[in-house]
Each structure stands twice: as C-alpha cells, then as structure tokens.
Amino acid sequence: MTDTDQEVHQQPAVWREAAAMMAARSTQVEKFLGPVLEQPDLRIVLTGAGTSAFAGEILAPALSRSLRRRVEAIATTDIVSSPREIFAEDVPTLLVSFARSGDSPESVAATELAVSCLRSVHQLVITCNADGQLARTHADDPSSLVLLMPPATNDRGFAMTSSFTSMLLTAWLVLTPEHDLQLAEQLASAAEQILARADELADYATRRYERIVYLGSGPLAGLARESALKLLELTAGMVVSYYDTPLGFRHGPKAVLEERTLAVVYLSNDPYTRQYDQDIATELRAAIGPDNVLVVDAQPGDRDSVLQVAGVADVSDALLALPFVVIAQLLALSFSVALGRTPDNPFPDGEVNRVVQGVTIHPLQP
Template sequence: MTDVSTAVAGDLSSLATYREVVQQPVVWREAAGLLADRADEVAKFLDPLLAQPELRIVLTGAGTSAFAGEILAPALSRALHRRVDAVATTDIVSNPREMFAEDVPTLLVSFARSGESPESVAATQLATQCLRSVHQLVITCNADGRLAREHQQADESLVLLMPSATNDRGFAMTSSFTSMVLTAWLALAPAQDAALAERLAEAAEQVLARSDELTRLTAGGYDRVVYLGSGPLGGLARESALKLLELTAGAVVSYYDTALGFRHGPKAVLKEGTLAVVYLSNDTYTRQYDLDIAEELRTAIGAENVLVIGAGSSNGGPETWRIDGLSDVDDAALALPFVVIAQLLALRFSIQLGRTPDNPFPDGEVNRVVQGVTIHPLPR
C-alpha cells in the first residue's frame, strides 16, 4: 500500500510528518539538554544585552517561524518588562526602514528550520545595514543551512542548533517549530523552572496517548475550522490554522483570531460544517474572555462542534480537552502541548481527505523551502 492508504488503514508510522509529531517529547528533552550544556556561553552573550534598558528584542522568521515570535513576544514582554516585537522576515525584507525605524540597540532573534529561505538571511543582513548596534541570536534546526553558516563564527552573533531530528523531512514544520519556541523561552525568559521541559514533554505524551479521540472530529464532515486564542495563544491560533491549511492543501479552510476580535466581523465565517477550537489562557483575567467566546460558540454552532482546550485543574472545568499538570505555566509554554493537538488534527484531516501529508503539494505550487523570491538591494 502507499503511505497514504497505509495511514488511512490506521498505520501512521509510514509518514514522516506523523513521526515528527510524536517525537516531540523526546526532542524537547534533548533541546533543553543542549541549551543547558551551553548555559555559560548563552549567559555570556545575553546577559550584557538584557542589562541594557533600551534594548529592543525583535523575534523574526517566515511562516510558522514567524508565529514562534508571535507566541513568544507578549509573554517575553511581560517576563522581561521590556519591549519585545514579533516581526516577520517577510515584513523586514520588504520594508526594512519601517521595521527598523528606531535606531536603538537591538537583539534580532531569528527562527529558521532550514535556514535556507532567502528572507531569513536577508533579514539579518538588513538589520546590520539599518542599525548601528545589533546582535543576532539564530535558532535553527539545520547546522548546514546558510543562516547557521553565516553566523556561526560572526562577531556579535550566537547560533543555537536544535536536535538534528527537528530538521523535519515533512512539508509542515512540527517538531522544528516547538523545539525552537521552547529553546527561546528557556534562554530568554528569566528564572525558568529547570523541570519545565520535562513537564511539557509529559503533557505532550498525554496528548499523544489520546490522539484517537480526534477521529470523530476529522470524520465529522467539517470543511472549515476556526482557531481562537488570546495573548500568546493568538499566535498559536494562527499557527494551528496554517498547519491545517498546509496539510490539507487548502481543502479544509481555516481561520484564526483572538477571543475578543472574533466578534468584530470575523464571526460571519461560522456556518454549518464549522469546527471551532478555543485555547484557554492560564492567565485568570484573560481566561474569562476565552470562556465567554467558548460559551457563545456553543450556543451558535452546538457544543459538539466546539473543542475547548485548557490546562485547568482536575477539579473540573469547561474544557473538552484538559491537559493536566500545567495550570501554573505561562501561556507561551502552554502553547507547546496545545499545538500538538492542532498538528494531530491537521494530520488526520489530511489523511481523511486522501491527501499526502508529507508532500501535500506534489505539483510544487507551495514548497517546503520557499522558492522564487528575489532579494533586491537596499539603496543607501
């Protein structure tokens, strides 16, 4: 049987994408270990920068790598009490003078699976061209990628390599994305619990053990899925929507928004055949708004069509999918086991539709590493 027909028959192990999803608990532990081994080097690089009150931190990447920054930026702003911006490389490359309009000391944090995307390299070069004081932290899964090679020995740069297995072979970023988010959070957020990576890995193992529960949803005839989240989980909603769009090659339409923003027009997307996924924040204030929209959606489209994901206590709560043991962690960390659910959901939708998850665009309309981009020189 082909990989897809084998997967439809129930054996997902033939798919690289599936293997890369289920390896995440293992590679998260490995990524945390790699960072711990370089703790002194990382501190030597970051501590003087973070001591500068005027330092601007810019988190950048393209596509899924950009959404890593969208998850981390609000959480890091709160943790570091400073300005942290998520700016896609695609925005930096097309509008560098606007993105770097303030010539202040800047730490550019680049996320890249392959490090071969034209915009990834160009963004780091444009930062140097536009700013008088810029340091570069490169977080990548490919030691042989151009981004890693150019910054490995560069002054004022530090390259953090992820475990080699995270350089995903599948089309969609899964373990690459989560490992980079975890590494950046552990490296940049102060006073992190040394056991956090282990707790997150155990939570992901909870999710994987329950993955068959998603079968009902993917066989339910849905042709559109809405993901909603607040704060850092807004970036997670965006990544979740992209994962579904990628792996189904657009056959299932996906949409993302914030809990409050959804009512301001985008709610018009709801119709018969819509599945809504609501991510609940661990912040008790923010969570109130997530609960409000979840209840509103249950009324609008039926509770059976609303998947509410949270990390509430074992004493009961509104979640239809509760992850135990993480009710005290920041939303940026909570996003990691949450996104495993979205990855599995996208994978199962893809298989249900007879797609090829490892290569959902066999004709090459969309590529694993973006092609066709011309980087134009920035006039002096």
C-alpha cells in the same frame, strides 16, 4: 508512519533533548546574552517566516511581561520588504531569528538588513539545520550566537512541527530565568497526554467539517494562527481554516460560522484573560452546538466538550502553546489523511514548497 506523524510524536523527546543542550551551553549563552539584555534601551525583535514567525508572535507578549521590556514579533517577510520602516528607530537591538532550514532567502536577508540599518545589533540565531546558510553565515560572527536544535527537529515533512516547538521552547529557556530541565519535563509530559489521545482527536476528521476556527488570546493568538496554518498546509487548502482572538472574532469574522464548522478555543491560564475565552466558548456552543466546539484547557475541572491537559496549570501561556499545538498538529494530520492527501507532501505538483522558492532579494539602495 509518515515523517510528519513521526515528527509530531517525537516532540516530547526532542524538547527534553533541546533543554539539555541549552543547559550544557548555559555559560556560553549567559556570556553572550547577559551584557546585551542589560542595555536599558534594548529592543528585542523576534523574526522568522511562516510558522517560524508565529513562534515570535507567541513569545513576544509573554517575554515582554517576563523581561519588562519591549519585545516585538516581526516577520522576516516584513523586514525584507520594508527595512527602513521596521528599523526606523536606531536603538540597540537583539534580533532573534527562528529558522528550520535557514535557507529561506528572507532569513539571511533580514539579518543583513538589520546590520545595514542599525548601528548596534546582536543576533541570536535559533535553527534546526547546521548546514543552512543562516547558521553558516553567523557561526563565526562575534556579534552573533547560533543555537542548533537536535538534528531530528530538521523536519523532513512539509509542515513545521517539532522544529517549531523546539525553537520556541529554546528561546524561552535562554531569554528568561526559567532554564531548568524540570520545565521541559513538565511540558513534555503534558504533550505525551495529548499524543495518547490521538485516536480521540482523529474522530473529528470523520465528521467532514468544511471549516475550522481557532481562537486564542494573548500569546495563544499566535498559537491560533499556527494552528490554522497547519490545517491549511496539510489539507492543501481543502478545509478552510480561520484564526482570531475571542474578542476580535465577534467584530465581523464570526460570519465564517456555518453548520459544518468546528471551533477550537484555547483557554488562557491567566485568570483575567480566560474570562473572555470562556465567554466566546459559551457563545459558540449556543451558535453551532456543543459537539462542534472543542475547548482546550489546562486548568482542572470537569466540563463537557473540554479537552483537559493536566500538569501545566501554572505555566505561562507562551509555554502552554507547546502542548496545545500538538492538538492542532494531530487534527491537521487526521484531516489530511481523511481527505486522501499525503501529509509529507500535500502539494505534489510543487505549488507550495518546504523551503520557499521564487523570492528575489533586491538590494537596498542608500
């Protein structure tokens, strides 16, 4: 078993562990976040690079709805390149940083730029590496709180898997009132269902698809983006992947469809939103055939070409992304192996690296 395979399969266990760790620190977390979240004009910015940024994209819409306040997902790469635009509004800000290693150049730079540009900023650092620069920099800062994930989540493989899902779950648990262990258990049980169907999902890799399209609405749009990235990473670009929203897909991007395309549609738990998801699934079945459309749904039912995930019909779409992304991870693993790639190191020549290299952080001039 490769490291990546192990890290995908360990997710139910590390979600339970991460939730228990946060429960043990609940008093400390509340002492730090309570006064910050009480500020009426607070702006919450979720940040990270690559997969870490997509955690923010999944969480931001759902957190805005849950907290009834402004929550934005802005990648560290955007903050570093345009800090004056990102922080143009000098309001109290909570910067939530997601980072597997915490050693990416943009990770620390984004937190420093926030301090340079804003008069009032608190920082919540969620990371998998206690020895990373981001964790060490913020460990003793009274305006920061560092939340470490279980050590096993500091993925050894190239692609972020258990690191991504554990950080996403932790952010939800500490930023919303839903911080009981039962929620983590519910999600872990759903993921275990999916992992038990790994061979079924691996069958898609035998069909030699050349393109895979992932579609999702609201928080699941961020999931679609992460799903497409996993496939692109683990196959080293040998399979073309695309992501969009169901409504956005018709406006030109639908041109990507051809006979060797697999479409994966994530259905929302929101009754209104899922109508649009179901519409595009129906349209895709007619366009490329039902065998080439995989619909992922948490609601009960018995429909063709639908992968049912039981036990999570009542959770927010942001949390639905946790078991759903395991499907994308398993598909990416299967395609990687079928194409003769090495999932732990799909870029042996170093064209793309586990921790980004070659980035120069330029000083911000007054």
